Amino acid sequence: MNLYFISGLGADRRVFQKLIIPRSFVVHHIDWIPVVQDETLSQYCEKLAVQINQAQPFILIGLSFGGIIAIELSKQIKPLQTILISSISSPEEVGRVYIVLGKLRIQRIIPIRFLLMPSAILFRLFGAHTKEEKMLMKQILADTDPDFFRWSLKRMFSWKNEWKPERLVHIHGTSDKILPYNEKMQAIRVEGGEHLMVYSKFEQISGLLQEHLLVG
Numbered sequence: 001m002n003l004y005f006i007s008g009l010g011a012d013r014r015v016f017q018k019l020i021i022p023r024s025f026v027v028h029h030i031d032w033i034p035v036v037q038d039e040t041l042s043q044y045c046e047k048l049a050v051q052i053n054q055a056q057p058f059i060l061i062g063l064s065f066g067g068i069i070a071i072e073l074s075k076q077i078k079p080l081q082t083i084l085i086s087s088i089s090s091p092e093e094v095g096r097v098y099i100v101l102g103k104l105r106i107q108r109i110i111p112i113r114f115l116l117m118p119s120a121i122l123f124r125l126f127g128a129h130t131k132e133e134k135m136l137m138k139q140i141l142a143d144t145d146p147d148f149f150r151w152s153l154k155r156m157f158s159w160k161n162e163w164k165p166e167r168l169v170h171i172h173g174t175s176d177k178i179l180p181y182n183e184k185m186q187a188i189r190v191e192g193g194e195h196l197m198v199y200s201k202f203e204q205i206s207g208l209l210q211e212h213l214l215v216g
Helices: 043-051 065-076 095-104 118-127 132-143 148-157 202-212
Strands: 002-006 026-029 060-061 081-085 166-175 188-190
Touching: 002 065, 026 060, 043 065, 060 065, 060 148, 081 202, 095 118, 118 132, 188 202
Parallel strands: 002 026, 002 060, 060 081, 081 166, 166 188
Antiparallel strands: none
């Protein structure tokens, strides 16, 4: 069974490096590709889909913004299962704050270079507490394409969706400060889990994946 991991906004496959995946699954990572600023999520997903072998059964696992991408990909292709980690399947799951940020167009108010600058506030928001976690975040932020980051913010805050894949699993931390936990998510709760829990609580997330992954 092929597993396709989709990382968060500005992140990459390094956030998944500690996960323990059963040998019966073959792990792939979908790489972000350059964006055209006026293209839609749907159009972008059409281009990402070429990285997926649809001739074999596969599962999509999306982290944060990657979860939104996983939902949009699931509309176009047919994964056996769609799994969200620290993400949302609908804007309604995070309520008014999300809508207000979209209307404010935060990417226009705050220069992108500041949003990509490591800081104590950013570490706290993401839940990076140890030296190792902070170093990982610094590396990811340094490697993030500003154009992709700008486009992603715009698409994330303007996203509208009510559709959910038939086989959807949602794993979410109760202490997530980026996308605060909400009962509307109908998610598997990870007590004390923050936005970076796929790395900081990798053993627990690995166990939940092993418990809920379909095997065909």
